[in-house]
Amino acid sequence: MTLRPAPEWRTTGWLNTPEPLSLERLRGKVILLHAFQMLCPGCVARSIPQAQRVAELFAGAPLAVVGLHTVFEHHEAMKLESLRAFLHEYRVKFPVGVDAPGEGGDPIPRTMRAYAMQGTPTTVLIDAQGRLRRQVFGLHDDLLLGAELQTLLLEARTGPVSGVQPSTPGVHSAGGCDDGGCAVPTP
Amino acid sequence: MTLRPAPEWRTTGWLNTPEPLSLERLRGKVILLHAFQMLCPGCVARSIPQAQRVAELFAGAPLAVVGLHTVFEHHEAMKLESLRAFLHEYRVKFPVGVDAPGEGGDPIPRTMRAYAMQGTPTTVLIDAQGRLRRQVFGLHDDLLLGAELQTLLLEARTGPVSGVQPSTPGVHSAGGCDDGGCAVPTP
Amino acid sequence: MTLRPAPEWRTTGWLNTPEPLSLERLRGKVILLHAFQMLCPGCVARSIPQAQRVAELFAGAPLAVVGLHTVFEHHEAMKLESLRAFLHEYRVKFPVGVDAPGEGGDPIPRTMRAYAMQGTPTTVLIDAQGRLRRQVFGLHDDLLLGAELQTLLLEARTGPVSGVQPSTPGVHSAGGCDDGGCAVPTP
Amino acid sequence: MTLRPAPEWRTTGWLNTPEPLSLERLRGKVILLHAFQMLCPGCVARSIPQAQRVAELFAGAPLAVVGLHTVFEHHEAMKLESLRAFLHEYRVKFPVGVDAPGEGGDPIPRTMRAYAMQGTPTTVLIDAQGRLRRQVFGLHDDLLLGAELQTLLLEARTGPVSGVQPSTPGVHSAGGCDDGGCAVPTP
Numbered sequence: 001m002t003l004r005p006a007p008e009w010r011t012t013g014w015l016n017t018p019e020p021l022s023l024e025r026l027r028g029k030v031i032l033l034h035a036f037q038m039l040c041p042g043c044v045a046r047s048i049p050q051a052q053r054v055a056e057l058f059a060g061a062p063l064a065v066v067g068l069h070t071v072f073e074h075h076e077a078m079k080l081e082s083l084r085a086f087l088h089e090y091r092v093k094f095p096v097g098v099d100a101p102g103e104g105g106d107p108i109p110r111t112m113r114a115y116a117m118q119g120t121p122t123t124v125l126i127d128a129q130g131r132l133r134r135q136v137f138g139l140h141d142d143l144l145l146g147a148e149l150q151t152l153l154l155e156a157r158t159g160p161v162s163g164v165q166p167s168t169p170g171v172h173s174a175g176g177c178d179d180g181g182c183a184v185p186t187p
Numbered sequence: 188m189t190l191r192p193a194p195e196w197r198t199t200g201w202l203n204t205p206e207p208l209s210l211e212r213l214r215g216k217v218i219l220l221h222a223f224q225m226l227c228p229g230c231v232a233r234s235i236p237q238a239q240r241v242a243e244l245f246a247g248a249p250l251a252v253v254g255l256h257t258v259f260e261h262h263e264a265m266k267l268e269s270l271r272a273f274l275h276e277y278r279v280k281f282p283v284g285v286d287a288p289g290e291g292g293d294p295i296p297r298t299m300r301a302y303a304m305q306g307t308p309t310t311v312l313i314d315a316q317g318r319l320r321r322q323v324f325g326l327h328d329d330l331l332l333g334a335e336l337q338t339l340l341l342e343a344r345t346g347p348v349s350g351v352q353p354s355t356p357g358v359h360s361a362g363g364c365d366d367g368g369c370a371v372p373t374p
Numbered sequence: 375m376t377l378r379p380a381p382e383w384r385t386t387g388w389l390n391t392p393e394p395l396s397l398e399r400l401r402g403k404v405i406l407l408h409a410f411q412m413l414c415p416g417c418v419a420r421s422i423p424q425a426q427r428v429a430e431l432f433a434g435a436p437l438a439v440v441g442l443h444t445v446f447e448h449h450e451a452m453k454l455e456s457l458r459a460f461l462h463e464y465r466v467k468f469p470v471g472v473d474a475p476g477e478g479g480d481p482i483p484r485t486m487r488a489y490a491m492q493g494t495p496t497t498v499l500i501d502a503q504g505r506l507r508r509q510v511f512g513l514h515d516d517l518l519l520g521a522e523l524q525t526l527l528l529e530a531r532t533g534p535v536s537g538v539q540p541s542t543p544g545v546h547s548a549g550g551c552d553d554g555g556c557a558v559p560t561p
Numbered sequence: 562m563t564l565r566p567a568p569e570w571r572t573t574g575w576l577n578t579p580e581p582l583s584l585e586r587l588r589g590k591v592i593l594l595h596a597f598q599m600l601c602p603g604c605v606a607r608s609i610p611q612a613q614r615v616a617e618l619f620a621g622a623p624l625a626v627v628g629l630h631t632v633f634e635h636h637e638a639m640k641l642e643s644l645r646a647f648l649h650e651y652r653v654k655f656p657v658g659v660d661a662p663g664e665g666g667d668p669i670p671r672t673m674r675a676y677a678m679q680g681t682p683t684t685v686l687i688d689a690q691g692r693l694r695r696q697v698f699g700l701h702d703d704l705l706l707g708a709e710l711q712t713l714l715l716e717a718r719t720g721p722v723s724g725v726q727p728s729t730p731g732v733h734s735a736g737g738c739d740d741g742g743c744a745v746p747t748p
Binding site for chain 2 (some may be wrong): 043120144151
Binding site for chain 2 (some may be wrong): 413414415418419447448450451452455456458459460462463464
């Protein structure tokens with residue numbers, strides 16, 4: 001099987017990064033590309049928080065979480081100023097590119113069209129060699145997403161993300177139950 | 188680094204399986220051992236559902252999800268009949284062993300003691316060679332758990348659990364937004 | 375319309391109260407009777423927490439929250455010792471009566487039969503004069519439950535539960551947004 | 562105690578209503594005025610859905626749910642076009658007024674200033690005579706909100722919102738448990 005390279009991104013601007021990002025610049029890292037719209041309820045409630053958790057939990061790994069604002073409806077409502085305020089209020093820290101408007105009156109922006117995305121949210125996984133490896137429309141399951149990211153990270157020969165090693169010290173110490181669980185009382 | 192073998196299980200009975208399970212019998216499979224108590228609120232609300240989702244999502248992989256009922260308090264309240272009804276009502280389908288009572292008046296049951304678990308829930312990952320690789324007390328994050336399971340599955344040379352491949356067909360088809368996301372209208 | 379008196383309760387024991395409760399003893403108070411089983415998943419996840427919040431939020435009102443353990447299946451699994459441990463672990467503080475076993479081999483316990491309850495959870499509202507005013511099978515909506523409780527409390531001529539009065543001091547003080555909302559910066 | 566009239570609203574436009582609303586026009590109805598910003602995360606996740614549920618559950622009562630878009634930051638990001646798209650995507654059906662800009666460079670809009678709101682979300686209850694009865698900053702509890710609305714509705718002599726009457730038919734019919742509860746098998 002020959003894997004195809006991920007299509008290059010076509011953007012008109014970037015937020016949360018001093019300079020534009022490209023596949024070329026990120027070569028050597030696994031990329032989670034998260035395509036969203038700021039007025040997409042499922043993105044706001046579920047998938048943007050998921051992308052944020054990936055960025056935090058895999059902070060030590062060679063993984064880049066990149067947002068892509070792929071507006072295909074209500075264009076006037078989601079301009080750059082609105083997006084900037086949205087990222088600020090929702091504390092989104094990862095870089096976000098603004099997908100370039102479609103050509104010849106196409107309401108679908110260019111990168112969205114190049115990836116043939118079906119809507120938002122779409123999660124795209126690109127391996128360290130820049131190849132498209134996975135594309136999911138709709139909310140993706142955390143367990144599967146974690147497994148897929150790990151596969152690409154291991155391929156990139158970086159070792160396990162979170163050391164899979166014997167017993168770690170726990171967070172509880174006193175006896176009794178709380179929302180997290182029930183602790184054995186320690187003498 | 189030398190990894191130690193996981194301690195053998197000491198149980199007095201099993202539910203959801205025609206015959207008792209042991210590490211020996213499961214050799215060759217990755218094991219997620221989920222230690223819980225049926226009256227532990229955090230287990231009921233969070234970690235048992237997590238173990239159930241692992242069992243479902245990784246159904247095609249050489250992975251065994253095994254429950255262990257490690258009662259260390261309220262012993263009279265959580266006997267076999269109560270556990271059996273609990274598993275029925277909560278639709279828990281994976282095999283569950285009942286940890287053997289502690290020796291010499293020890294309130295901590297034997298397997299729980301052998302693994303030095305700090306309480307419930309505890310999630311234990313055992314690799315295909317029967318070695319203890321990870322032990323987490325309290326709720327474990329789905330993204331990290333997925334990554335750790337995948338590491339052990341790949342080590343066992345089974346290939347990726349969920350094929351990390353290009354574009355899959357989406358679940359949405361019509362335009363408009365719902366809780367899951369916003370779909371591009373298709374002509 | 376003539377309202378019928380609520381059927382008297384038939385119980386074999388009580389927890390969380392020094393002495394048994396009866397409709398007669400609670401006359402003058404509005405009663406929220408919450409019928410549940412400790413192994414009913416919907417009760418554990420949703421309706422028992424709701425009854426607990428009612429008990430806390432209406433603590434100053436002439437309202438009694440009373441639990442009723444109406445076991446109609448898995449009788450061996452939910453005996454008094456199991457219920458006692460359950461109430462302890464889930465921090466249920468309101469009084470709970472154990473419904474008396476059905477007569478003549480009836481698997482439905484007596485009070486449950488007398489009220490013709492369809493299952494668990496069932497929420498019953500009884501007014502200050504001991505009359506049955508509302509009975510809901512399944513999870514009840516908080517907004518409607520609040521409205522119904524208030525109706526019965528106002529009928530009992532006790533004044534509003536929570537003073538409906540002008541402006542209360544808020545809980546936020548600094549500018550910026552958090553999960554709770556966005557505050558106006560104060561000079 | 563003399564209750565003061567609620568301050569009149571000062572708006573620059575309305576959505577979801579053929580003509581502007583005013584306290585005068587709504588006299589005789591209880592009003593839930595919900596002040597929000599479309600980029601306030603707590604409003605989007607919690608309080609706007611609460612206002613929507615009030616509108617649905619109390620649809621038969623003389624109660625008007627009215628939104629007020631009180632932008633006090635990121636003014637450029639939340640203009641009318643953005644608000645219109647937001648209401649569409651989040652399926653907000655109740656009327657929403659746009660609070661008029663503050664005077665003399667005041668970043669706080671006029672109605673928000675007149676009510677001395679501390680931020681968003683703010684829930685205001687106005688009685689059928691147009692008097693301000695309750696103002697809460699931050700998420701309000703459903704049980705208490707239901708109780709407060711009922712108090713004002715009963716004062717308006719409209720009878721109980723949801724008939725507090727004996728036994729209603731349940732929604733379950735077969736035996737067994739699901740997320741909602743456990744049903745008694747019916748012969």
